[in-house]
Amino acid sequence: MKKLFTIALLLICSFLLTFVQADAGEIKSCASSASYNDLLSQLVDVLRNEKGTYGVYLIDLKSGHWLGINHEEPFHAASTFKLPANLYLYEQIAAGRISPQTTLTYRKGHYETGTGLLQYRPVGSKFTIAALVRYSIVYSDNVATNILLSYVGKQNVKNYMRNLGGRVVSDTQNVTCPQDIAGYMLHLLKFAAEHPEQGNTLLELLENTVFNDRISKPLPVRVAHKIGNWPSTGTYNDVGYVKHPQNPYVIAVLSKYTPSREKACQVIQTISRLVYDYQTRLVHVKILLNGKEFKSELPPLLEGGCLLVPVRDIAKAMGAEVCWNSASRTAEVTQAGTTLRLEVGSSVAVVNNKEVTLPLPVQFVEGCIFAPLGFISEAFGGQVEWDSNSRTATVHLPLLPNGASCS
Secondary structure (H helix, E strand, C coil), X not given: CHHHHHHHHHHHHHHHHHHHHHHHHCCCEEECCHHHHHHHHHHHHHHHCCCCEEEEEEEECCCCCEEEECCCCCEEXXXXXXXXXXXXXXXXXXXXXXXXXXXXXXXXXXXXXXXXXXXXCCCCCEEEHHHHHHHHHHCCCHHHHHHHHHHHCHHHHHHXXXXXXXXXXXXXXXXXXXXXXXXXXXXXXXXXXXXHHHHHHHHHHHHCCCCCCCCCCCCCCCEEEEEEEEHHHCEEEEEEEECCCCCCEEEEEEEEXXXXXXXXXXXXXXXXXXXXXXHHHCCCCXXXXXXXXXXXXXXXXXXCCEEEEEHHHHHHHCCCEEEEECCCCEEEEEECCEEEEEEECCCEEEECCEEEECXXXXXXXXXXXXXXXXXXXXXXXXXXXXXXXXXEEEEECCCCCCCCCCC
């Protein structure tokens, strides 16, 4: 009987190991906008051959566009839980229910090893709530967090997380998902806008954490972020608000079953740098076509001071027709007797059999050709005005043909 039990146990362990490996190799991804398709492909390529499972959620704070990789999958939250816990506490402070100067006592039941400094302080020590919050965030102090949770109630924090829209929340386990933990960071930004004194205090603490080996390490800007580690499941997490000078964003990267902290941190750094560089190239520009806003599935590209737009979309808005030749990679755009011929990769276009030099070559991005907006507008008798402050291009065209639409 003992032998049969041992064999059965080995079979169960083998099954569980197979399940974990299969789970680690599965990558589910999606994006809310075609503007993130290329970045999504890059990130999936990075993760495809990595051991372990990673979850990513990115949201652009200007457009609201997002992408996710395993973004709804449960992960151990580890110390990223300290983000919503302290946010709940500071919402109570902002509401006047709690004073940050209230003094709390370190009890024996608060003791916990791991990260932090207070584990080395004697039981019975007293700290203000403001000091405990600082320890909890800057040093990811477990004892400080336990003292605060015993004061505000862990169940209250869990209910608060659900009220903020958290879907992966357990009363008995410390779990979350990339989309949820990023959502808590987004709520902190909203909270800071409504309650600057309390919200900015939390953001400054998150900017000054002593742990900077993940999202923030490869970036040239300051990042308000919170890490978390749970080595027994190979979990190394980070969630941050990145103050990109043009396109700020929130990003969460969670992991499990990774081979080591060093490897997981390297992967998170790679993801962070790819996202930051992509956000640098991403352009949020408004185009007004005869007073109406022009919208396209793929966003315009701003390179070297030249605004490139997706040809098929802008042509449709102008009431023109487009004929695409995939063999020669050329497009002909025709409207009211004027024909433009554009060739991918070429800096020379043809307007009614006359060659015109373009400021930038015609580009092919995600299945669409892009050409300078100024050239297309002028070719059809229009003019373009550019406002660098509002990043708005205003196009004045002759009366559009019947049926033309600007969106």
